[in-house]
Amino acid sequence: MxxxxxxxxxxxxxxxxxxxxxxxxxxxxxxxxxxxxxxxxxxxxxxxxxxxxxxxxxxxxxxxxxxxxxxxxxxxxxxxxxxxxxxxxxxxxxxxxxxxxxxxxxxxxxxxxxxxxxxxxxxxxxxxxxxxxxxxxxxxxxxxxxxxxxxxxxxxxxxxxxxxxxxLSEGKQLKTKFDDIFAATKYMKALELIRKIRTEKLQTVKISRAEIGHLKTYRDMLVQKKRQYAEIDERRQTSKVNVESIQLKLEPIDSRLEFIAKESSKMVDFQRRMDRLTNECEALKKKIREFNTIIDEPFQGSEDELKLLISNFQRDQDKKKRELQDLEAKKLTTERQIKKLLDKRTSDTTRLGGYEFEEKQYKTNLIRRQQFVDEYIQNSSQIIDKTNLINYFDKQIKIEQKTLMEKRLFYQQKETNVQQDLDKYQEQRIKIESTIKLKSSQVEKTLKEIQDIKQQQKQIEQYLNKLNDLNKRIERKEDEYQQKLSNEINIEQLKIDISSDEQKRVQLQFQLKDLNNEIDNLLVNSKINTEYEMFKKEKLERDEQIRKIKVRHHEILTTIFQGSIPEEDSNIYNQFEKEHRKLQQNRSILEKQIQDIRQTLSGKEEKRRLLADELKRKDLLRNEYTDRLQEQLNGQIYEKYLEKLSNDVKQKQDDKGSIVGMEKTYQKFVNQVRSTLKTDPCCPLCYRKFDKQSEGEQLIRDMEIQIKGPEYRQKIDHDLILLQEKFEKCLNLKPIHNQLQDIEEKDIPTLKNSIKQLDNEINQLKNKQNDLEQELNDKICLPLEQCEQIKTDIIMLNKYINERKGFETKIHVCQQKIGK
Structure with a gap:
């Protein structure tokens, strides 16, 4: 136990x-x-x-x-x-x-x-x-x-x-319970199985008896076949002896044929080998002729020397191949490193763009937070200290959280109570619905049983009428029998009447048995008809539920299936799941594309910002260089100003040289005049005699007046030094001038073109992003929300369709049974 x-x-x-x-x-x-x-x-x-x-x-x-x-x-x-x-x-x-x-x-x-x-x-x-x-x-x-x-x-x-x-339940349900408890169904099935086996065995006996007659016929045929087989076997033995004698005669012929076949195969192999060697010889001769035509200078050494040269050449070739492979490996390694560095630079640029984007968002959030704080301080009725603003907000948040928790607990308790009441009502509803279904099924069954009973009653009345007719006939027969007994007893006639009556009784019993079988068939058919009507009703209910769901969500299904709802109801669920998965995949793809575009856009914006900063720096540098040049050039063009300074310096240098030469010439002339005044006063150039010494002295004074003094020469030196300093400064500004030209002619236009190109790419990416977001919202998210909205009803629709198929199968089975 x-x-x-x-x-x-x-x-x-x-x-x-x-x-x-x-x-x-x-x-x-x-x-x-x-x-x-x-x-x-x-x-x-x-x-x-x-x-x-x-x-x-x-x-x-x-x-x-x-x-x-x-x-x-x-x-x-x-x-x-x-x-x-x-x-x-x-x-x-x-x-x-x-x-x-x-x-x-x-x-x-x-x-x-x-x-x-x-x-x-x-x-x-x-x-x-x-x-x-x-x-x-x-x-x-x-x-x-x-x-x-x-x-x-x-x-x-x-x-x-x-x-x-x-x-205390209904009789049929109670009987089912007791049958399950006491396993009565097993015994009923066992009895039915025994009856079925007995019927099959009886049928098998009948078939076996019929087969016995056929087997006897087959036995006679077998005996006849055995006689024929014995005769054939005797002929076979005779033929076998003849065959053995013929085989003995054929053995030497076979051995001779085998020898001839072997020799012929050897001959064929030898001929093939000879043909192959001939072809190889012709090919070698052809190669030799080709090599002779190719080789310009035949090798004069021995075969060993040629082999040595070939081996050295192959060794050098292998060495070069290895070097080539090493170089290719180094090349591949270098290319991989370059690719890694490029990928790293791209990822770093993208990350930098993302960080810049996050920085912008962070700054925007800080500004919004500050605006919110200012608005809150202005709208607040209390006086708030800005220094302790964080502590004040923490206190307010804690108070709000506490209030929120209290409300949450209150509503959770309320929701629990409502859920409990709802569960009770649902249980009551389920019980009531099950009771209604049970009672309605019982009423339907009772009505059908009443109809069956009425039909049976009509049949019983017919049988009673037939039975009364039979009783009346029996009474008439008995009266006739009594009359005949009273008149004259004819034993033979009575036997004949009794046998005829017995036959009629047997016929009536067979008819009664057929009627009972017919009643059983009618009962089974009535049960099948009841099940048929019930299944048909259930199928109609499922059809109505399917129709309601399709009508309720017709617009959404039309949108999801792009205007063509499947005609077969069984394909709606599969098509819906396919479209749902397709929408989810498209949403993932579009979200990934939008994310990639955002990352690319962030990288482009960061690159544009860097280029804008570089352009700004170049502008500042250009302004600085321009100011420095204008400060030195006084608004003049650099090349012309430099050429002018160069010409002025040359002019001053020429003036200084001419003054110094003139001073030396005049001084030499004065000294010569003075030297002549002492001995023989005359002009050193023309040798004109002075009448008086005073003329010579007057000439000396005139010459000294013509000679400019040191102050004039110092002024020229000073002007020359200033011009040289300006010229040197101007020469020092030449790299700046070249850089300014590069900035104005190359750097700034290139940066502007790059920024313009980036602006176009950014606008294209933003337009593409807006288009994708619009497509995601209109063509993906909205249908996907509609799919999620009707998914439960579609599952119920599939359930109803499967149930309808089951009822259709059961209806078909019932129809087949009724047809039988």
């Missing part, structure tokens, strides 16, 4: 889903009494035992909200319920069973799924053997271990309190 030991419950109904909420119930022998107030979990223990023993959940628990711990109460989206049971099976061994359920909170309902079950038994040597539900049927194993049928476990031992009034 099986016996319960322990059971642990976690995450079932009112039992919590945490490890510390696990409850262990110990069962005592011979009796365990479970006592507690309402809602403490007494019924839950019985439900858990029933679920562990049979795998059947309580009524209304298939959605998970009525059996597994509510995820809303647990403040989690997923709750795991686990039950473990330790008991002793009918063989006296301990068995441990574990079942696990997972309830997931969806948007509108709770979905329930069953995880893998585990059963642990004791092995031969007492070691534990663990088997999962993937390897065995856990429900059947539990029934075998308890030694009691599923019907007794479900309806007697672990019967739910809502189903405990089944003994």
């Amino acid at each position: 099986s016996r319960l030991h322990k059971m642990s419950i976690q995450g079932i109904r009112s039992f919590g889903n945490r490890d510390q909420d696990t409850q262990v119930i110990t069962f005592f022998s011979p009796l365990t009494v479970i006592v507690g107030p309402n809602g403490s979990g007494k019924t839950t223990i019985i439900e858990c035992l029933k679920y562990m023993a049979t795998g059947i959940m309580p009524p209304g628990a298939k959605t998970g909200g009525a059996f597994v711990h509510d995820p809303k109460v647990a403040h989690d989206t997923e709750v795991r319920g686990q039950i473990r049971l330790l008991f002793q099976d009918v063989t006296g061994h301990n068995v441990q069973v574990q079942r696990t359920l997972v309830a997931t909170q969806k948007k509108t309902n709770i979905s329930l799924r069953t995880l893998e079950g585990i059963i642990i038994r004791e092995g031969i040597n007492g070691e534990p053997i663990q088997i999962t539900s993937k390897c065995i049927e856990l429900d059947k194993e539990m029934v075998t271990a308890f030694g009691v049928s599923t019907a007794i476990l479900e309806n007697v031992i672990f019967c739910h309190q809502e189903e405990s009034n089944w003994p």
Whole structure:
């Protein structure tokens, strides 16, 4: 006898889903009494035992909200319920069973799924053997271990309190329950199987008797065939002897033919070899002629020297090949390094653009925060200290968070109460709907049974009329019989009448049997007709539900399917899933494209910003160089100013040279005149004699007057030094002038063109981004939201379509049965 030991419950109904909420119930022998107030979990223990023993959940628990711990109460989206049971099976061994359920909170309902079950038994040597539900049927194993049928476990031992009034149910339902409990159906099936086997065996006997006659005919034919076979065998033996003698004669001929065949094959091989060698010889001669035409200077050395040269050449060639391979490897390595550096530069530029974009966003957020703070301070009725503004906001946030938590707890409690009421109403609604369905089905069945009874009553009345006619005929026959007995007894005639009456009685019994069979067929057909009408009604309901869903979402389906809804209802779900996946893939692709465009745009904007900064720097540098040049050139052109300074310096140098030469010439002339005044006064140039010495002195004074003084020469030197300094400064400004020309003619136009090109690319990227975002919002997100909106109804539509197919199959089966 099986016996319960322990059971642990976690995450079932009112039992919590945490490890510390696990409850262990110990069962005592011979009796365990479970006592507690309402809602403490007494019924839950019985439900858990029933679920562990049979795998059947309580009524209304298939959605998970009525059996597994509510995820809303647990403040989690997923709750795991686990039950473990330790008991002793009918063989006296301990068995441990574990079942696990997972309830997931969806948007509108709770979905329930069953995880893998585990059963642990004791092995031969007492070691534990663990088997999962993937390897065995856990429900059947539990029934075998308890030694009691599923019907007794479900309806007697672990019967739910809502189903405990089944003994008071309708007759047919009650009969079904008792048949399941006492396994009456098995015995009925066994009897039917015995009858069927008996009928088959009788049929087999009839067939065997018929086959015996055929077998006798076959036996006679076999005897005749055996005689014919003996005659044929004698002829065969004679032919065999003749064949052996002929084979002995043919053996030397065969050996000779084999020898000739071998020799001919050798000859053929030799001929092929000779042809091949001839072809090779011709090819070698042709190559030799080709080589002779190619070789300009034949090698004069020996064959060994030629081989040595060839080996040296091959060695050098191999060395060059290795060097070439090394260089190619170095080239590939260098190209990879260059590619890595380019990729790194690109990624760094992209990251820099991203960082700049984040910096802009951060600065924008700071400005917005400051504006919000200023507006809040202006709108606030309290006096707020800006130095302690963060502390003030922290206090306000804490106060608001506390208020929010209180409101959240209040509304959560309210939501829990509403959910409990809603669950109660749902349970009541389910019970009422099931009662209505049961009553309506019972009413329909009762009406159909009444119609069947009426038909049977009409048939019985017909049979009664026939029976009355038969009784009247019997009475007439008896009267005739009595009259004949009274008149004259004719034994032979009586025997004939009795035999005829007996035959009529047998015929009437056969007719009665046929009528009974017909009644049984009519009953079966009425049952099939009832099922047919019921299935037809269910199919019409599914058609109406499908039609309502299609009408309700016709516009959305038309939009999703691009104006053509599939004609076959069975293709709607598959097409919807295909379009849904396609929309999700397109959304991912567009989002990735938009993200790539944003990154590229950020990199382009960062590059444009760098180019703008560079352009600004070049402008500043150009202004600086222009100011420096204008300061030195006084608004003149650099080349002309430099040429003018060069000409002025040359002019001053020429003036200085001419003055110095003139001074020396005049001084020499004065000295010569003075020297002549002492001895022979005359002009040193023309040798004109002076009449008086005073003339010579007057000439000296005139010459000294013509000679400019040192002040004039110092002035020229000073002017020359200034011009040379200006010229040197102007020469020093030449690199600046060249740089300014490069900036104005090359750098600034190049930067402006690059910025203009980047502006065009940025505008194109922004337009493309706007187009993609518009396409994402209009063509992807909106249909995707519509898909999510009608997804539940489409799933229900597919369910109704599958149910309709099932009903159509059942209707077809019923039609076939009715046709039979």
